[in-house]
Amino acid sequence: MEERTLTPVPAEPQATPATPADAAAPEQDRWADLAPGALTQDPQALLAAWMAGRAMPRRTLVRRLIGGIALTALLAEFIGSLRVILDQEPVFPLAFVWPVVFYLLFMAVLKDFPLLFLLRRALRRLQDGTLYPDRLHLVTSDGEEDLPLTDLIMVQRFKGWTVLIWGSWKHPQIVPIPDDACFGKAPFLYARLQELVTDIPFFCSDKPPRRRRHLVAGLLVLYVFLFTEVALATSVMGILSYTLDNPNSNASVDLVWKEKEHTFSSRDAGEFPYPSTGEFQAQWVGDDCCAVTYRATDGSLRVQLLESAPGAAERLPDDPPEGAWTTFFHYDDPVTLRWDADLPGYRLQSPSGELRFRQWEDFDGMGLALCDDDGLPIWTLTARSFPWQDGAGNDITVQGLLLSPVSLSPSTTDALLLCPADSPLFAGEDQAENPAAPRFEDTIDVCVNEDGVFFTWDGGVGCSQVLDAQDCARCGITSEADLGPLVLRWDVASFLTVEDGQVWSYTSFDQGQSWQTDQLLMLGSDTLTDWCYGFAGTGQGYAALNGTDANGAPWVKVFQTLDHGASWERFPTPKAADGVVRPLNGLCFYNAGIAVATAPGDDGSPWPYVFATTDDGSTWVEPDVPFAASGQTGANRLTDLYFSDTGQWLVTFTQAPEGTRELVFETSDLTHAPWTLSALHDIS
Incomplete structure (x- = not known):
């Protein structure tokens, strides 16, 4: 509602002409009489009281102050939205809430809605009243009360209404008096009050109370609000x-x-x-x-x-670094990186041959990307220092390098820790001095020795022990092969053990800083024969356990975890069309609901049974996989499930250990669309 321009009347009453005889009050002991329901049934009464309350000087000042703050905040959101559009910055969901809050706050303060609600409740409680020359006597639903006219703090005059205000600007008590309730013509009550109370503000308007809108401010605020929301929504897309x-x-x-x-x-x-x-x-x-x-x-x-x-990242000692480095933890198959000034460039020598890199990208001293002759990055080379002890037991810091492959595969484990070829580490003082220390062959590796099971993610600079010697003896673990199907990647390490007739899982998602353990199954008199095991993504893993009961009857049980291996739950087991549950030798999940599994084929069949689900295992379908059309003699099990950039599912089967190839099939729908051969890969 829009504020009106009010004409203040001086506190000192000016000379007024004599009141005509027909305007004099016929009853001198009463100035006005409010009939029962006169104020509750007339909407103009609430409007007059509300507009008079809003015109109180202190309320007007506070309203303008808070409204200005809200409008400023909304304009700041508007400017921020322009910046979002120009800079294309990401927007968080909370950004959509603040414009709404600022807009509602601005409109609530602009209209003084809290006062409106208070007046509505007060007028509903009012039953009737009588205005005497010295007081206003009110009858409410809570009882009766008298309000002395000398305690008035403000009087507002509209055409047809005289509004009396008591109390304070924070908690005003407002009573509108209609002209038709007065014992006299329109100016009667207003003139009498000016004569009676001379030290309060009087305001007069010759127009009746009516709803008038702040067109300019309202439209501007609405435009800012809508623009802000649309801008943020556009930026999120x-x-x-x-x-x-x-x-x-x-x-x-x-x-x-x-x-x-x-x-x-x-x-x-x-x-x-x-x-x-x-x-x-x-x-x-x-x-x-x-x-x-x-x-x-x-x-x-x-x-x-x-x-x-x-400046937080460790920098290379030279840019580009010159010298020779070799893998300290790869004794049998060392890898050497050497700067050759004649190329100029780097020579990478490994058991499979030598690679030469004449091109590289520099990242402000943080590292290099070694590129092939087409300028495509193959390896990243970054600084990696670590503490060590020399042969004399002195603490030293080795300024090494980390050579990491450029790959989109989250399971890449081929990063190599390189040490300077002239490092004291190669002066005859190495891990051979301590045969009990875990020995690792790769940057990400597992070692089983007489002291327990150890994992590393940095080639042995640091390691995490998950089982000790007693645990290994109880589980029958004497070598890495006893850990069974092992999941070991940059982002997860996980394996299963059988301890005292119970199947347990061990999982770490923070490179060995902590391990989650959970019991999958109590075997009792059953025997666990084998299992397939893996993780589809962060927090989600699967395990298919195959075994026999006391009578030799086979069984298959599938489990799934969604909380990093902290707990496992049973998952529906796939069945072939003949209703027989066969032991699974391959199981891959793409997410919590999409999976493919394989089971060994029947005697005489070179091809496995294939099962697929897209509804969280509620139903398993046997797709028609054209193995025979591949021209191969057989395939054993599933190894990988992948969704390509072209919108096709790629499913990989291996011939290992008997064969030397992988068969890759593609399909647009795992359960309903036809499968076709996509590629053959040699794995020898």
Whole structure:
């Protein structure tokens, strides 16, 4: 409702002409008489009281102050929305709430809605009243009360109404008196009050109380509100924000994907140099350095190094580093990286041959991306120092390098820790001095020795012991092979054991800092023959256990975890069309509801049974997989389930250990569409 321009009347009454005889009050002991229901039934009464209350000087000042703050905040949201549109920044859901809050606050203060609700309740309680020359006598639903006219704090005159206000500006008591309730013509009551109370403000308007809107302010505020919401909604579309946390430290980096522009960006590195399809994989190659591998729109793989804060990541000793480095923890098959000034470039020598890198990308001293002759990154090279002890027992810091493959596969375990070739580590003082220490052959590896089971994610610089010697003896674990199907990646390590007739799982999602354990099954008199085991993604894993009961009858039980292995629940077991439950030798989940499984074929059949589900295991379907059309002699089990960029499911089967190939089939729907052979891969 819009404020009206009111004409203040001086506190000192001016000379007024004599009241005509026909305007004099016929009853001198009463000035006005409110009939029962006169104020509750007339909507003009509430409107007059509300507009008079809003015109109180102190309420007007406070309303304008709070309204100004709310309007300023809303305008700030408007400016922020413009910035979002121009800079294409990611927007969080809470950003949609603040414009609504500021808009409602502004309108509530502008209209003084709290006062309206208070007046509505007060007028509903009023039954009738009588205005005497010295007081107003009211009869309410709570009883009777008298309000002295000398306690008035303000009088407001409208055409047809005289509004009396008692109390304070915070808690006013407002009573509108209609002219037709007065014993005299229109100016009668207003003139008498001016004569009676001379030290309060009087306001007079020659117009009746009516709803008038703040057209300019209201339309402006509404426009700002709507524009803010539309701008934020537009900005959310096609923009995703990722926070990549390092599981080994408190470091993290922010990554923003802009679908319309097909670009990644970060706060410190800015926009990535190559347009992307949106597919990426993050790998922490240091406490504060993260390598983001992403697929470019031309199908190639690109990499970008990010750091958690400017200058936080460890820097290379030289840029580019010159010298020779070798793998300290790969005694049998060492890998050597050497700078060759004649190329100029790097030579990478491994048991499979030598690679030469004449091109590289530099990331502000954080590291390099070694590129092939086409300029495509193959390896990242970053600084990696670690503490050690020399042969004399002195603490030293080895300034090493970490050589990591550029790959989108989250299961890549081929990162290599390189040490300077002239390091004291190679001066005859190495792990052979302590035969009881765990020996690791890869950067990510597991070791079983006389002291227990150990895992590492940095080539042995640090290791995590999950089972001790007594645990191994109780579980019958004497070597790595006894851990059965083992899941070991950058992001997860997990395995199963059989202890005293119970099947237990051990899982770590923080590179060995903590381990989750849970009992899957109590065997009793049953025997566990084998199992297949794996994780589809963070927190979600699966296990298919095969065994026999006391009578030799086979059984299959499938379990699933959604909480990092802390608890496991039974999952529906696939059955063949003949109703027989067969032992599973392969099981892959894409997410919590989509999975493919295999079971060994019947005697004489070179092909496995294949089962697929897309409804969380409620139904399992046997798709018609054209194995015979592959031209191969057989396949044993499922090894991988993948959803490609082209919208096709890719399912991989292996011939190992008898054969040397993998068969890859593709389909648009695992349960209802036909399957076709996509590729054959040699695995020898």
